[in-house]
Amino acid sequence: DAGITQSPRHKVTETGTPVTLRCHQTENHRYMYWYRQDPGHGLRLIHYSYGVKDTDKGEVSDGYSVSRSKTEDFLLTLESATSSQTSVYFCAISESRGSSHNEQFFGPGTRLTVL
């Protein structure tokens, strides 16, 4: 998985609790992304980062926040988890966002269940 790890890989939590997912890369890529994948939907972008402390919203950012204090780490936080946030979350990385051939490399995913 191209030097990308996600932790935890599985998590079960209760509604209303805070949850933080971590993505760690060893490729020194500038761009990092968080997606969610749900049945009946394609991968949907939650947030992305284009550098340390530089982040922006994706199409489904409500209820999520992110932080990037180091090049290699990108954190996704659910401040107060809801059942609608039950999903599989994927982290991805890319060297740049400006190249038309730029490939995103995906991590192994985190399966989150909110009861």
Place this chain on the structure above:
Amino acid sequence: KNQVEQSPQSLIILEGKNCTLQCNYTVSPFSNLRWYKQDTGRGPVSLTIMTFSENTKSNGRYTATLDADTKQSSLHITASQLSDSASYICVVSAITGAGSYQLTFGKGTKLSVIP
């Protein structure tokens, strides 16, 4: 609105047989189209990338075609193997200006290869 539609949603074929997966898109302005393979419990992995000027590209037993005029792409798998069982995701990139791009993901086709 940019959209990517894949068909069929699911497909079951016998080992050794060929199959073709379809992708229709309405993404504009078009930059490139990728096919990803996603094994169960794993992140997507890129198989091929096609730009506007390319009609066909092969990667082993996988052959992708692109018709930019009709905005259609196909992924043909030859002599299928059990390891081809996976979801295949079509991802189209649109140029959004300022040297950046936006990805639109299809919902995927789930392929099952049976002995």
